[in-house]
Amino acid sequence: MRLPFFSMFMTSPFEGLQEHAEKVKECGWAFQQAIECHLSDKCQTFEEFRQEVIRLESDADAIKRRIRGHLPKGTLMPVYNFLLFRYLREQDQVIDAVEDALDWISFRSEPGIPAELEKDFVNLADAVIAPIEQLSKMVAEARTYFKNYSEEQRVLIKKIIRTLRQQEHEADKAEDIIKQKVLNMDIDAVTIFHMVRLAEIMGSIADHAENAGDMMRAMVAK
Amino acid sequence: MLLRHSPSRLNLINLRIMSQEYYILIIGYIFGFYMAWNIGANDVANSMASSVGAKAITIRQAIFLAGILNIIGAVFIGSHVTNTIRKGIVSTDIMTDPHVALIGALSALLAAALWVSFATWKSLPVSTTHSIVGAMIGFGIMAGGFSVINWGKLLAVVLSWIISPLFSIVIAYLIFKIIVRLILSKKDTFARALKLSPIFIGMTFFVVVLSFLFKTPLGKKMDLGPPASLTVAVILSVLLGFAGMAVLKRFVKDRETGAEGIFRRIQVGTACYVALAQGANDVANAIGPLAVIYFLVKTGSVGGKVPVPVFLLLFGGVGIACGIAMAGHRVMDTMGRKITTLSNTRGFAVEFAAATTVLVASKMGLPVSTTHAAVGGVLGVGLARGIEAVNFGIVFKIMVYWVLTVPVAALTSMAIFKLLQIIL
Numbered sequence: 001m002r003l004p005f006f007s008m009f010m011t012s013p014f015e016g017l018q019e020h021a022e023k024v025k026e027c028g029w030a031f032q033q034a035i036e037c038h039l040s041d042k043c044q045t046f047e048e049f050r051q052e053v054i055r056l057e058s059d060a061d062a063i064k065r066r067i068r069g070h071l072p073k074g075t076l077m078p079v080y081n082f083l084l085f086r087y088l089r090e091q092d093q094v095i096d097a098v099e100d101a102l103d104w105i106s107f108r109s110e111p112g113i114p115a116e117l118e119k120d121f122v123n124l125a126d127a128v129i130a131p132i133e134q135l136s137k138m139v140a141e142a143r144t145y146f147k148n149y150s151e152e153q154r155v156l157i158k159k160i161i162r163t164l165r166q167q168e169h170e171a172d173k174a175e176d177i178i179k180q181k182v183l184n185m186d187i188d189a190v191t192i193f194h195m196v197r198l199a200e201i202m203g204s205i206a207d208h209a210e211n212a213g214d215m216m217r218a219m220v221a222k
Numbered sequence: 223m224l225l226r227h228s229p230s231r232l233n234l235i236n237l238r239i240m241s242q243e244y245y246i247l248i249i250g251y252i253f254g255f256y257m258a259w260n261i262g263a264n265d266v267a268n269s270m271a272s273s274v275g276a277k278a279i280t281i282r283q284a285i286f287l288a289g290i291l292n293i294i295g296a297v298f299i300g301s302h303v304t305n306t307i308r309k310g311i312v313s314t315d316i317m318t319d320p321h322v323a324l325i326g327a328l329s330a331l332l333a334a335a336l337w338v339s340f341a342t343w344k345s346l347p348v349s350t351t352h353s354i355v356g357a358m359i360g361f362g363i364m365a366g367g368f369s370v371i372n373w374g375k376l377l378a379v380v381l382s383w384i385i386s387p388l389f390s391i392v393i394a395y396l397i398f399k400i401i402v403r404l405i406l407s408k409k410d411t412f413a414r415a416l417k418l419s420p421i422f423i424g425m426t427f428f429v430v431v432l433s434f435l436f437k438t439p440l441g442k443k444m445d446l447g448p449p450a451s452l453t454v455a456v457i458l459s460v461l462l463g464f465a466g467m468a469v470l471k472r473f474v475k476d477r478e479t480g481a482e483g484i485f486r487r488i489q490v491g492t493a494c495y496v497a498l499a500q501g502a503n504d505v506a507n508a509i510g511p512l513a514v515i516y517f518l519v520k521t522g523s524v525g526g527k528v529p530v531p532v533f534l535l536l537f538g539g540v541g542i543a544c545g546i547a548m549a550g551h552r553v554m555d556t557m558g559r560k561i562t563t564l565s566n567t568r569g570f571a572v573e574f575a576a577a578t579t580v581l582v583a584s585k586m587g588l589p590v591s592t593t594h595a596a597v598g599g600v601l602g603v604g605l606a607r608g609i610e611a612v613n614f615g616i617v618f619k620i621m622v623y624w625v626l627t628v629p630v631a632a633l634t635s636m637a638i639f640k641l642l643q644i645i646l
Contacts, residue, residue, distance in 0.1 A: 008617070
């Protein structure tokens with residue numbers, strides 16, 4: 001009955017975006033547990049956390065596909081769809097990077113992270129978790145903004161984006177410290193490569209979160 | 223001849239013709255009711271969609287309100303005089319032969335009812351007004367050839383496909399932008415909405431009062447003229463606007479709901495108005511041709527206009543209400559699940575735009591459809607970036623059916639006319 005009238009109304013892609021951001025957040029927690037577990041001597045559950053992240057990543061992928069597949073040509077949204085897709089891509093790459101980092105660790109779980117670097121890796125892990133947690137908050141605030149278009153709300157989102165940038169900068173610094181230390185350590189080349197690459201992958205988590213923030217900035221631009 | 227046709231035989235022939243006409247009248251009643259039923263089943267979505275979608279009223283309330291208001295609209299505001307040819311699109315010359323007129327009215331009613339019920343079945347968005355206009359064109363062509371078509375009026379129909387949604391888009395866009403600028407973007411949206419509610423309630427009443435004065439037979443009887451009508455509308459809308467605010471102040475206490483809580487109440491009013499206007503407007507689509515048949519059977523001739531007895535208006539109104547009651551639930555249920563992205567402020571903008579478009583366009587003499595206006599309203603709010611996702615692409619599909627309605631109804635009507643001519 002008059003279905004084409006109803007067909008004008010679609011499921012909001014922002015709902016999916018929010019769901020996706022929640023998955024990313026959950027993934028962040030699992031990642032932190034996994035890293036802490038890997039750094040402790042008696043770790044039994046690293047693989048469990050890694051599997052959890054893999055499961056969350058595939059859930060997030062499904063959400064991403066659902067959003068992309070349900071936005072036909074001519075969809076009218078508060079934002080351009082290419083911005084939404086690019087935002088989604090960045091948010092998805094956060095979760096991909098988390099998975100990559102844990103995979104990379106698992107490829108060479110022994111001898112593990114050298115004791116001298118443990119503290120630095122804890123710092124780096126903390127530095128990349130912080131922006132992940134901002135993402136779902138940012139999406140929720142953006143949805144509110146698209147409902148009321150209040151300047152106050154826009155300022156709030158811009159503040160979150162600024163925080164993301166600062167956090168990425170902190171993560172960069174933590175990454176650089178590790179690289180500098182590793183490259184000057186008297187250890188085997190494979191460990192050096194493994195550690196440098198790990199620091200880079202972990203650092204990219206914050207990079208993608210920052211990129212997502214930049215995309216959000218474009219979405220809320222007047 | 224006289225020998226062959228004795229008086230008793232002539233009476234018999236007369237009786238046969240009479241009984242045949244009564245059969246036609248009965249068939250007319252059935253199809254008139256069926257058409258009204260379809261209008262109810264289809265159009266309930268237009269008036270109540272945004273209100274139910276925005277959770278301003280429940281499905282049960284929507285069905286009840288729409289049913290009652292459609293009957294009231296049909297009986298009290300519906301035109302008590304109808305043009306024999308809706309919207310004067312076909313010359314009334316073809317009505318001079320009562321037999322042709324009878325067959326024509328019946329075939330037009332049948333054709334329109336068939337097309338609308340096909341649309342209901344296939345979920346196509348068509349205008350009942352345009353269906354009956356198309357069917358009348360078909361009958362006109364069969365009875366008097368192409369020369370009887372008033373091409374200017376037909377152009378108005380074509381224009382209405384573009385003008386009514388466009389007009390509705392612009393109004394909905396502006397209203398929503400104003401709501402955002404003045405209310406939603408502010409800190410205490412509840413207080414802002416309450417403070418400005420007289421403007422929005424007043425605007426709604428302004429449209430309601432004007433349409434009452436311009437469109438209804440009662441209003442026409444008062445014959446106030448545009449300046450006096452405008453003055454009356456302004457005074458009434460200011461008074462009612464402030465009265466509305468007082469009512470809102472007294473009854474709406476939940477500040478947490480913000481502006482949406484205020485607009486939820488205002489929206490109930492606009493939904494009621496659309497339902498009322500619909501009953502008044504659309505009842506003629508179902509009972510206009512029926513009135514022609516009724517008049518022909520009763521008096522044997524028909525002019526350019528026929529009076530519509532109140533019982534026919536009631537008959538049409540009840541038909542519409544039956545359609546709403548029987549099919550409405552399914553439609554509304556779909557609505558409730560589908561239209562989740564529409565909040566009360568958005569719903570208000572859509573309904574206000576649709577109602578205003580219907581008023582202004584019909585004042586301009588365009589045969590408008592509430593469907594077209596409602597679709598335009600949704601798009602307007604969408605363009606104002608008010609809805610998280612609207613499928614703009616579907617509009618082109620919807621438009622195809624708007625355009626198709628007139629020729630399909632015309633062709634069906636032509637075929638039925640030919641068939642009836644052979645049978646009767």
